Each structure stands twice: as C-alpha cells, then as structure tokens.
Amino acid sequence: MFRVLLFVCGLLLFGCEAPELLPIGGPRPKATVPTNLTAGAARGDGETYYVSTNGDDNASGLAPDAAWGSLDRINGTTFGPGDRILLEGGATFRGNLEIVPERFRGTADRPILIGSSDGRPVEIVSDARPAVQIESVSGLTIERLRLIGNAPSCDGSGFDGAHGINLLYERGQRYAAITLSQIDISGYCVGVVARIARPSRLDGLHLTEVRATDNRAAGIVLLGDEPDPDGSLHLVDVRIVGGRAAGSPGVPRAESGAKFSGSGVFIAMAQGVRVERITVADNGGQNSCIDAGVSGGGTSGIAIDGIDIEIRGAEVIGQRVAPDCPWQGGGITVSGRTLVVERNYTHRNDGPGITIDNAESGRRATVQRNVSLNDARRSSSDGGIRLGGGQGDYQIHHNTVFVARGPALVAQGEASAGIPREVSVRNNLFGVGEGPLLLVDPTSIEAPVFHGNHYFDATDRYLIAWGHEGFEGIARFVEGADQERFGGQILAETGNPHLCGTQIVSFADPDISAIAVAVRPGPGSPLRDTGINLASVQGARLAPTDFSGTTVPAGRGPDRGAIEHPGGLDGC
Template sequence: MSSTSAAADSQGGQRYYLDCAAGNDAAAGTAQGSAWRTLDHVNALVFHPGDSILLRSGTTCQGTFSPKGSGTEDRPIVAGSYGSGARPAIVADGARAVVFLHNVQYWELRNLDISDRAAGNGTSRTGIYVLLEDYGTGHHYVIDGVNVHHVVGIDATGPANEDSAGILFKATGSTVATGFDGIQVTGNTVSGVDGYGIATSSQWSLRPLLTSGTNTFVPISHVRIAGNRLSDLGGDGIVVQNGIDPLVEGNVIDGFGKRATAFHAGIWSWNSDRPVMQYNDVSHGSSSPPAFAFDVDIAAAGVLYQYNYSHDNAGFMLLCTNPGEKSAGATIRYNVSENDRGALFGTTELPLVTNGCGSVQPDVRFYNNVIHTKYASGLIGNFGETAVAYSNNIFSGRPGGSTIGDPMASFDHNLYFNVTSAPTVDAHAVAADPAFVRPGAGPLGYLLKCGSPAIGAGVLIAGDTGHDFLGFPVPHDAPPNIGPHQSPCVHV
C-alpha cells in the first residue's frame, strides 16, 4: 500500500477515508472527497504504523471489517469515524465476526457501531473478535466508544470452544507461546449478544493452579475493562481468563444469562492472578439456569471484589471450582447485595452466597458487606468444604425469615436481622434491626441511622482497604461499623 500521495496524520501515518454510501474504490481514499466505498477494498490492503481508517458518520457498511497490518508502540493504527451524525455502522450478515483482527497488534477501534443482521443458526458469532494464533505476545488493543449489538450466536464459551461474544480477545495455537499485553475496553455498549459480553480467553493456560490447562501458561496482562454498559446478554457479562492484575471497574450490566444452557455470572475471572472487580453495578441475572452477579472460580489467586452493587439477580456470589483444581485466596468486601432473589437448580434451592462445587478454596474472606433481600429464603449455603470467614457483615433477610447454613464457615461480629437461625458460632453476633435509612433504594439506602446497633460494633480487619463503599476512611484505632458504610450516621 503506497504512502507517497497521502498526507501524514498526527501519528506520522496516513489517513484513509471510507464512505460506504458515496465513495469509490478507484479513488485515492486519502481525503473525504476521494473516499473508498467498500469494506472488501479496505480488507485487501495492508496498513502501516500510524495509519487511520475513518468511516463516514451516518453511513452503513455491509460485511466484515478484517484489516491487515500492525502499528507500533508510538504509532498505533486507528479505525474510527469522521463527519457528524451517528456512529458509522458495520453490519455483517451471519459472519463469524463483524470486526476480525487476526494476528495483528497496536490497534484502536473507536466510535463505531457493530452488529449482525442475520438470525441465529446455531453457530457462534462475535461482534469484535481479536484472535492471536501462534503469534507471540500482541500489544496495545483499545476499544472505546463502540456500540456492539444484535449479534446472535449460541451459549458457547471457553478456550476449547468457538466462542460467541460481543467483544472477545483470544489466544490460541500450539507452537508459539501466545498472549496479550495491553487491553483497554472502555466506554462501550454491548447488547443482544450471546456467550460472553466482553471476555479474554486463552489456550495457553497450563500452570500449577490449572493442571487441566493446555499449553504452558502465557499471561494476558495490563487489562482494563471499565465504564461499559452491557444488557440482554445470553450468557456471562465480563470474564477475564489468564489475567495478571486485571482491573474490571465501573461497568453496568443489566440482564445476563438470558439464553443460557448453564450457570453464568455477571463478572468473574479464572486462571488469573490478583484480579480486581470494583464499582460495578450488576443486575437482572436470570433465574433459570441461575445467574449470579459474581463468581470466585477455578485457578483464581488473590481475587478482590469490592464496592460493587448487586441487585435483582438469581444470586450474589458463587464460589465454585472444578474437582481436583485449585484456587488461592479471595476477598469480598464493602459490597451491597439488594433483593437478589435466590433460585432453583433442579430441585435444590440455591442461596444468595452459594459455596461448594469442586475443590476446597483456601483463604476466602467476606467482610463489611450487606445482604438485604425481600425474596430469598437462603442467604448463605455451603454444599462443599470451603471455609469462608464472615466478619462485619449485615445479613437482612426476607420478612418471614431467611436462613444461613454453612457449618464450615467462621462468623464474627455480624449483624443478623430476619434470619431464622443465626450461626451460634458467632460469639459477637448482633441480632437486631440494623436501622437502615431506606433499604431497597440502592447503596445509599444502607447508610445507618443514628442509634443503629451496627455503629461501632465491628472488629478491625487485618489488611483492610482503608476506605468504605463511599470512600469514607475505615477506623484503625476503634471498632468499625458493621456493614459497608463507615460514614457518619444519619439523623432522621
């Protein structure tokens, strides 16, 4: 692809224009007035560092966008928009992927509309599919301000499958160790997709924590998935596999597990080290099969869930590994579960915190959370042998009473309200109305009225975060409040 006739853009590359309504593939493509016409023309070219491919706003391009070429660290290739109006649309017709980046790196996708108009046919489909096969480590992938919608696939997930997803990064192959370094997925909307909403996946997964993996472990590092809105998801919401210190924050998920054939969760990570999931709002997970807001899963080490809001889901937290596999610690703190409702799995009623599939998970701490429900008969249940340490939590059951049944767990300084059988092992239990400001009205509804029995009734937790759900400091020289709020009490 010649660069001699193109004006250099701000990255030192070339700016190319695509107008699928009025362009001409015989034109130079280097100015708005000489834009190209079709995706087929663009897909036949090889782009270079610093290049931009800009689609005209308000137009629709039919087919798959599968460009070639890679950028560099200081000059990524950017696909975006020009002009005013709605995001330019790329609409496939039953393709495996609408946007397909294969064995390329240093790419950014911005301000596009991605969909597939075809009805489902029992095969997997993905909106944006970034696939590395025997490639080595791919760097710098940015997806920002993109709308991915109506990509009808199937409930297929996992590195051994042909996944369906809204946005998927996948590492495969068997001869060249392959992974990702630098994934940012921010400010996007994903709706009406199946399988995953947003995910990373890898066949380079074998390590001591995952003895059933394939190929020696290759990390997926520097992952940030933030500020996205996801809805009407057939399966999971956001899933990170093989992540090293991934950050999933500030996302809103409303409706997942909608077309599922198995358990799903709104946000979870597996075969990952030190994943942080925080400030997310997860709601309306399906009841059949059960869809939990969050999951501590197989081969996960140092998992942290904090400052999240779960509501109107089948369940709040699932702790589950595969038989014979390991995990290595999880902390669940300063979260709000509101009116999650419980669900049936066959004839078994699952509580809001369900513990007990697969192997024992060591060092799981659950503190300073609130679980408040009008519906669920069970708040906590254990079907295995993992011993969770519950401290400083408020358990507020349905008016007729809810149960806590976990003989393996330890309980200390928790408050129990509308709980029919508080654990007798909690030597510092508080059995009283917590005096919430307005339960059922969102996270602020669980602020404490002055005089609440939860005020100053907790126990100091070693290694605590330093601040609560709203950012108020956690005391280090006096007993904290029970629950997620350490802010001053509310006079009413």
C-alpha cells in the first residue's frame, strides 16, 4: 500500500560541509560594492535596489536610472532586513539567483523582497542550475517571476538536475517566513523543491498562486526530515493557496526513494499544512513502478504526509500511472494525524479520488463534501474513496462519488498497518455503473458504521462486498451486515438521485465551473432534506458549508451527498 511516510526515507541528499552560519537578525555588513563606486557607503535599513537589462553593475543600484544590470550583481551583494530588490518588469534576465545567509539577512517581521519594479512578471531564463537557489535563510519574499528552464535530463532520484526554485536547509538553525507568490515555473526537473534536514527547522513556507507546469519529475515537492524523539517535525506551517501543478509525467525507472515522481504536489513529514484552491492536472504516466522495485503504484496528484493537514477546494484531474503500475495514480492521498479533506473535486484519475492511507500511528481523518467522478479508471478494486490503516476516528460524510466500475468506496487494510476503529460513513451519495457499490473488510476495519447513504447502481443489482460475504440488494446488506438501520428504521435510500446534471448518472464528469450545479439535487430528488442530522451525532465534525459554499443545511434538513439544494427553488 502507498505509504508517503516511507517514501521520503533516503531522499534527503544532505551531508555536504556547510560554511559557517552567520546569526540571523544580528549585525550585518555593508553592501558589497565595487571599490571604485563612491555610492557604496553604509546604508540604512530598508533600501530599495533596482536591476534593469540596460543597467550597469558598477552603478549604485539605488535608483531606476542607476540600476544594476545582472543577476550576478544581486548574488554578490549583502542585503538586510526590509530591503527590496526590484527587477525590471517585463524584462528577461539570464542566469540564476543564489540566496545564502551570508548575504541575505532578512527577518520574519522584515523580510527581503525580490520582485518586479512595475508588477509585470520578470522572466528568468536559467542554465543547468536552479533558477533560484535558497539556502538556510529567514525572511524572504519572492514574487512576480516567470522561471524558464530547459533541464536536459533528470536522474532516477529526480533531485539531480535543474529545479526552478531549490530550497535547502541543513545548517542546524531555526528559520522562518519564506513566501513565494505569483511565480510561473516550467522546464525543470521539479518546479519547487524544499529539503529540511534535522536539526534545522523551517517555520512558514507559503506558496501563493505558484504555477509549476510542464516540469519533468514533479510540480511541488516539500520534504521535512524524520521527527525528533519528542515527535516534533522540522517543516512547519506550510501553505499552498491557488496556483497550478500540471504536466509533470515523472521520471522513468525512478529509483526506489523517489516516489514523488509524477506528482503535482508532494509534501512529506510536515506539520500544519494547508492546501487550498489549487488545480493539479495531467501528471504521472511515466512514473515507473516495477523497475523501481516497488510493490505498489505511482503517486497521487496531491500526496501529503504529516500532522495537522487540511486540503480544501482543490481540483485533481487526469493523474496517470505507467502501464507497469498496478494501482494508485489517484487524486488525493493523505496519511498521518488530524487530516481534513474537504470540498475537493477529483475526476478522471487512474486511481482512487481520495485515499486515507495510514500507517499504524495515523489517526483522525475527516473526508467530507468532496465530489469524485470517474476516478479509479484503471482499477477494479480501489474505489472513488479508499481508506485503511492507522488507529481510526475516520469520518466519511456528505461526499458524492460516481465511478463507472465499482466499488465507489473501499474500506480495508492490513494488520501490519493497524486496525482503525470509529469509522463512520454517513450521508454520502455512491453511484456505480457496474460492480459492487462497497468493498469493505470488517476484519481490518473494526465495527464500521454506514448510516444514511444513498446508493445508485445503473445495473440495478446493488452489490455489496462485505468481507467474505456478498450481498445483492440493499435490504440483504442491511440484514446481513447490520448496517444502514437504527432503531428499526432503514436509513439507506436507493435509485436514481435525480441530480440537476442528468449526465452524472451516465458517468460524465463536467468541468469544475459546472460541477456545483450538475451534482446538485434536482426537482423531486430523494436526496433533499433526507440526510441524518449529524449535528445530533456525538463527535461528528461538520463543515459549515457544502461543496459549492452554501451554508448547510439550506432546507428543512441536510441533503445527502456533497451539495445541498439551495432551498426556496422548485428547479435547479
């Protein structure tokens, strides 16, 4: 089974001797300037420097008409808290930026800014090195860049080669406040890669509207290190908001340590991760499995391992695996403790739409208000939603899942990964074109609870695979598995859900701009106002809004599935 936590072992390629680290926030030297430059006197905090393609590296850099002329001039200068480095907007520079603590001495509350002089993107065309190399600094904001590479090859690890932005923290200090904003990155091995080696710690790595497209190995890869004995991690407060990670096919015949190959977003051993409103599309397909000696599959579009992880509002489409990969290639995979996967749209992925794939220590996951359409395209056993392993406390509530070939949900694991308890599956809409609706192993998932779900089977067979037993028809499932009933009342519903988008029951997956209406309960829908009131269920964790942002419940009671009818309307 895919285990993100295990995949990162052996990835961190550290160990090179580091130069002496200057104390962050302490006294800083004057700007290093040519000796023949009279303007090179000591400067106060918060200077602004200008760089232009027609500038002069012997100029002061302190005014637009005295701009520097190259990226090398930046690399050879020392900057302090609050300084700004403004490159000519709309211009193209060749070379790379090297940001090291000896010269970049920003602080968390007074970061150094590298950006555009007028808001237009600044293009950097780099050579075989990273376009932006960042090593063990705090207080840095980089914005409005377009990084263009031409990585001739990426080795089997995916690390050796040119990256768009390469962050390396290995000098044993605590660092903070790194922000990357409005940056386009293409043509590299990995668009953005960060590696934090213990005992170093980075608090605050924020990516806003970063678009990593058409990079060979992966889009965004952020890696912490093994936890300390007290369990604390070394990559903390990670945020990815907006942006896109697309078109990274992966490295063929990847080495066994490089399981991020073919992923859009891969984050491992991190704490306090927030991923919101990102589009992850058309990754994978060349991320070989068998040649790597891996008894599993490729990675997912978004794969995150750690503590306190939230993924909201993402779209993951078209994640692929190579022909020799037997499974995975799914939309979203999370593992660890305290996980939230909410209001995401996964569709047309080779593997499951959403996977909770925990090792023995994993616990507490909430998967709610998600839409999964036509996922698990290459699998007959992985489902639109898959969960297993860990200690449990998993809540799978108010999701809409349609797969052309069932099962819609898989709940099974292996004894070595833990037997999860307190697993509840409530108020979901599950639909299949053929095959079983559910595949559940009650010997590896202890006492799961299925209540208030709506089931649709295009063949009208309503098959449920429950351990060694199989049930045909929901009534037999209720009696044989003692599910979907409470106090003598049958809680399940079956049949056509009568959604506004009638094509959904034909297993189409609309564009994200149309999905909120397409999956909404239509006139006469049995989903409307018939869900269980989870607010009355002790310990239930509820989202305040549905998939489309409507406050719930919108009618007399909660609707089943991910999207509520807004109420007050006869139609859609």
